[in-house]
Amino acid sequence: MKTELEQLLRAAIALALPNSTVGDIPLERPRQADHGDFASSIALQLAKAAGCNPRQLAQQIKEALPVSGMIESCDIAGPGFLNFKLRAATRFAVVANVLLSPEQFGRQASGSKGSIQVEFVSSNPTGPLHVGHGRGAAFGASLSNLLDFAGWKVQREYYVNDAGRQMDILTVSTWLRYLSQHAVNLDFPPNGYQGDYVGAMAEALTAHHGASYIKTATEVTAGCPGIPDPILPIDDKQREAQIEAHMDALIHQAKALLGQDWATIHAEVLAEQLDDCRADLEEFGVVFDCWFSEQSLYDSGRVAQVVARLDELGHLYVKDGAVWFKSSAFGDEKDRVVQRENGIYTYFASDIAYHDEKFGRGFDRILNVWGADHHGYIPRVKAALIALGHDASRLVVPLVQFVSLFRNGEKVQMSTRKGQFVTLRELREETGRDAARFFYVLRKSDQALDFDLSLATSESNDNPVYYVQYAHARVHSVLSRWGGDTKELVNSDLSLLGTESEVALAHVLARFPEAADQAATDYAPHSIAFYLRDLAAAFHSCYNSAPFIVAEQPELTRARLALAYSTALVLKLGLSLLGVSAPKQM
RNA sequence: CUGCCCAUAGCUCAGCUGGAUAGAGCAACGGCCUUCUAAGCCGUAGGUCGCAGGUUCGACUCCUGCUGGGCAGGCCA
Known part of the structure; x- marks a missing residue:
């Protein structure tokens, strides 16, 4: 109906102003009923270029309007608005x-609009989804549905960060719980994963593999710097550094002691987390077409290849023993490391490979739904794409802001450390799927969301x-x-x-x-x-x-x-x- | 210090690529159930669109500066 009216206007303008070039025709539904069903300010916009007054031009356009069965009347109002009233039958x-x-x-x-990929949630498979992920899930899923409805061919993708240190930490955490369940007592590292689900995975490990992964405490902690004593008068930075070093040593030691078994535990932990995540999202009405593994980018050699390509193009250099990408030459504020001094690729390197791979799949547009805290990351990804010769404007990154929970007017305190966060599953159980999905998209995505649990659960007119x-x-x-x-x-x-x-x-x-x-x-x-x-x-x-x-x-x-x-x-x-x-x- | 996001009714928020008298819900006040579900409807009241400039026929909308709040600035992910 709107497009038909637009065509009528276009025809009329072509007749009234033969030499004019018209872009989009503004056509809105006025709030006030006495302004008709549709109103256009086109005469006001064209008046200047045409060198006549807007009301006069509106009159000319009105007279040039082709006869149509849908229009009851067309009035000129105010400074030169064209107000259209539709026939009852049209309405x-x-x-x-x-x-x-x-x-x-x-x-x-x-x-009809082309193909588009929407990547969303993509949380580390290191624990249950929490309410923040829930917003990304609700937003991404609704957006995907909308895009599909509006004529895009949509692919929904979840990028699985199954490579890297966080997964190693989860694997070690699970193993340490397993050991303690087998009476091998060790101090649990403060930066390990502490949620109950870790203990549950440890129990599953025993169920599947018995006692075959047991090592002694002295074996496990050999070469570890130990966890700093809380009473020690060292500053936070030092303490933090030692905790991280301790974790790295634990991981190293675990890999050495377990050999092939490490890979088995790692795979089992990952599978369990992904299954849980998939089920959780499915119950939330969120389904993906593709779960893309970060590890696969290493296994196929894509990460090494893409870094080599950047090198051939002359966009890399070595400084302080690390390999840097000249992202500042492509709009980023500074250069970024792709390969660390110890030879290990950074997360950024695999992300370049991932985006390069995505662009190779031929989508007309690619959407990354990210948490707003990652906004600073956008320029470097785009820089990499430009450097590789891609059209970076095809990548769009809608940002989703944080979620705060309120119950009875009071903020629910959450901290990711110590596993003190409200999970998406808990939220769903409390409010139901419908309320959760609706509340999540009731706010602009780039606006922080206060999720009122009391309101979402109230069976009232509120x-x-x-x-x-x-x-x-x-x-x-x-x-x-x-x-x-x-x-x-x-x-x-x-x-x-x-x-x-x-x-x-x-x-x-x-x-x-x-x-x-x-x-x-x-x-x-x-x-x-x-x-x-x-x-x-x-x-x-x-x-x-x-x-x-x-x-x-x-x-x-x-x-x-x-x-x-x-x-x-x-x-x-x-x-x-x-x-x-x-x-x-x- | 630098970059991004936000600032609209007492509260929570919409406001379409610049358009006519800035909207909705909640809260407040006043009405509507012997008739299809009152988880609803109708009405009243409530505003210097953070502040100051600029762009133009016209600015909540675009530009600059300022104030106030959130986030980000790793060889973490």
């Missing part, structure tokens, strides 16, 4: 459109999830009261509609395709949540203004139910984009 045509193909309403042809779901349930309640077949509703006489609240509802309904498309281009699932609230509000208003079922007027009843049912279908569609269910009863 309610949306109802028939929705009923004819409910799944397709607002959906754009698959692949809860915005219920507000939308209730509108959907209400429609079905009315439909079942009516008792007819909803398939018949397509043939209703929509010309019987026309009250103020009916017009308003149809108007919001017709906005859905634009809202979905805009939300996709803005990477802004939150605007769908807001749209759904608007739609529910328009429905509730309609519901209260007059009964849908009028006993002595079956035709009017059918027309009104057609409007109500199409509303329910769009509510369901919109909620499904956000991963929220649409119950028929509440």
Whole structure:
């Protein structure tokens, strides 16, 4: 409807101003009803270049407008706005459109926008997902759904950081718990993973492999500097350094003592964490097409290859024994190390290989959904891509800000250390999946989120999830009261509609395709949540203004139910984009 | 010190590539259930869009400076 009107305007402008070049035609739905159904400020924009006053130009455009069955009137208002009023039949045509193909309403042809990869969550598989990851998951999943709906061919990917030190630390932590369960007593390192799940994995290790990994305490700590005594008067930096050195020595010692068994434990720990993570996300309605392993980049030699390529291109140099990438030559604020003095590649090196690999897969666009704390990392990745000859503008990084939990008005304290964090699983169990998914996307992603647990769990009118779901349930309640077949509703006489609240509802309904498309281009699932609230509000208003079922007027009843049912279908569609269910009863 | 994000009603937040009288929810106040689910609706009140400049027909929106809050600046990931 909007695009048709846009074409009419374009034709009119071509006639009124033959020599002008017009970009996008501004066309908005005014807030105020007396400004019509659509308004355009195009005359104001073109007036200057055309050298005449805006109202005059608006008049010319109006007169050049092709005849159309959808427009009832076109007025010139204010400084030169063109206000369009639609015919009643045009206004309610949306109802028939929705009923004819409910799944397709607002959906754009698959692949019409090109292909896109969305990488999100990608948390280290070193422990359960917490509420921060939950936001990334909810955002990324909703965004992916939206992009798919708006015509992108979407691939959802989880990058698994299965290489590197954090995984080693988890493996050691598990092994140390295993040892202590077998009465080998050692001081547990403060930078080890301390959650209960580590102990559980240690028990599983015993169940699968018995006592075959037991070593003595002296063997394990041989060559370790030990954990600094808390009473020692050394500064925090020194203490930190010694703790890290102790951990490195433990890892080294574990690898030496266990030999092949180390790889077995490592693999088992990783598999267990990934399975848990996958299940957790699935229960949250978040499913990935691809789980991409960081380790595979090392195994296939891609990391070494990409570093070699940068070297051939002359973008590397050696300083202080380490290999540096000249990222400052490509927009980064300083150069970055890709290979450490000890010969080990940095995380950045594998990330370059990963992004190079992704670009090689031929996506038109690549999205990395990252926590906002990683924003400083963007320039160096882009720098690497540019250096490798890629078009870095194809990479977009939507940032997701932090989440704070509130219960009864008080902030829930969380710290990743000591495993004192609220997990996504706990959140889901407390609020339910629907509330969690909806609350997560109720705020702009680049805005810090205060997640109000009391509100999310309240079964009251304060809860915005219920507000939308209730509108959907209400429609079905009315439909079942009516008792007819909803398939018949397509043939209703929509010309019987026309009250103020009916017009308003149809108007919001017709906005859905634009809202979905805009939300996709803005990477802004939150605007769908807001749209759904608007739609529910328009429905509730309609519901209260007059009964849908009028006993002595079956035709009017059918027309009104057609409007109500199409509303329910769009509510369901919109909620499904956000991963929220649409119950028929509440 | 430098970079990024944020600042809108008492509170939590929307505000579409610059458009007409800046919106919603909660809280406050006043109404609406013998009729399809009151988890709802209708109404009233509430604002110097952080401050100061600039760009123009027009600025919550764009630019600069300032104030106040969050985050980031490793041979960690």
